[in-house]
Amino acid sequence: xxxxxxxxxxxxxxxxxxxxxxxxxxxxxxxxxxxxxxxxxxxxxxxxxxxxxxxxxxxxxxxxxxxxxxxxxxxxxxxxxxxxxxxxxxxxxxxxxxxxxxxxxxxxxxxxxxxxxxxxxxxxxxxxxxxxxxxxxxxxxxxxxxxxxxxxxxxxxxxxxxxxxxxxxx
Amino acid sequence: xxxxxxxxxxxxxxxxxxxxxxxxxxxxxxxxxxxxxxxxxxxxxxxxxxxxxxxxxxxxxxxxxxxxxxxxxxxxxxxxxxxxxxxxxxxxxxxxxxxxxxxxxxxxxxxxxxxxxxxxxxxxxxxxxxxxxxxxxxxxxxxxxx
Numbered sequence: 001x002x003x004x005x006x007x008x009x010x011x012x013x014x015x016x017x018x019x020x021x022x023x024x025x026x027x028x029x030x031x032x033x034x035x036x037x038x039x040x041x042x043x044x045x046x047x048x049x050x051x052x053x054x055x056x057x058x059x060x061x062x063x064x065x066x067x068x069x070x071x072x073x074x075x076x077x078x079x080x081x082x083x084x085x086x087x088x089x090x091x092x093x094x095x096x097x098x099x100x101x102x103x104x105x106x107x108x109x110x111x112x113x114x115x116x117x118x119x120x121x122x123x124x125x126x127x128x129x130x131x132x133x134x135x136x137x138x139x140x141x142x143x144x145x146x147x148x149x150x151x152x153x154x155x156x157x158x159x160x161x162x163x164x165x166x167x168x169x170x
Numbered sequence: 171x172x173x174x175x176x177x178x179x180x181x182x183x184x185x186x187x188x189x190x191x192x193x194x195x196x197x198x199x200x201x202x203x204x205x206x207x208x209x210x211x212x213x214x215x216x217x218x219x220x221x222x223x224x225x226x227x228x229x230x231x232x233x234x235x236x237x238x239x240x241x242x243x244x245x246x247x248x249x250x251x252x253x254x255x256x257x258x259x260x261x262x263x264x265x266x267x268x269x270x271x272x273x274x275x276x277x278x279x280x281x282x283x284x285x286x287x288x289x290x291x292x293x294x295x296x297x298x299x300x301x302x303x304x305x306x307x308x309x310x311x312x313x314x315x316x
Binding site for chain 2: 030031032033036037039040041042043044045046047048054057060062073075089090168169170
């Protein structure tokens with residue numbers, strides 16, 4: 001008699017546990033969806049432009065400069081025939097003597113200083129055309145932009161870094 | 171008389187054909203990038219680029235490229251009226267204005283979202299990948315003029 005009573009009590013507990021436990025588990029699953037930690041959802045929508053005859057931006061970054069206030073955007077474009085060029089937009093820097101546009105390595109310690117002590121590992125793109133306004137600079141063929149991934153406004157005479165833009169994939 | 175009517179019909183047909191043709195050409199022409207920025211997010215590692223394009227008809231579109239975030243429940247793409255956002259949970263205060271762009275289509279890959287007409291981009295400056303359920307910011311991309 002006692003035995004069967006405790007048996008039915010245990011089985012009632014079991015049912016209660018199931019009745020409460022399962023909704024709680026479902027609720028927790030719904031809230032956290034833990035399986036999504038392992039399941040990725042990959043999409044691949046096309047760009048909003050069909051025309052590929054326009055130059056396409058490859059890398060872009062914002063210019064920063066402390067010593068000589070430099071601002072604007074530097075973007076590397078690739079034309080339909082495979083030529084690459086650097087374009088400066090909303091650009092402004094201080095005017096100075098013998099200022100050039102270079103590509104350098106963004107991790108180069110020299111760029112952290114205002115004045116470069118040694119030789120800057122860089123690629124020359126030409127003298128700065130103007131200290132304000134939009135302007136383009138052709139890249140020499142076969143420049144490794146993955147390696148030289150920073151645009152630098154550089155005063156050759158005083159080895160002064162006017163501004164640096166670290167370029168990231170567009 | 172009949173010939174004249176035929177000529178008029180032919181001209182009208184041509185005009186209609188050209189009229190129908192021009193919008194198709196407009197679709198092919200390029201959209202202009204207005205603003206861009208990169209995602210940062212450490213708690214739910216989020217990376218990639220967000221760019222706002224303006225199409226020929228003036229409509230705005232947000233495009234995510236090289237995009238990657240963690241998958242999660244009820245994740246949305248929103249624009250917020252702030253210059254940037256941290257990774258914190260509960261980062262959205264009740265008074266933070268936002269524009270809903272829709273559910274995140276995928277946690278990886280290139281994707282486009284329509285921005286509602288009349289959205290003031292000078293006010294809504296940051297894209298957020300936002301988990302509605304936990305009021306958590308997966309990642310944010312502050313936008314700068316392109």
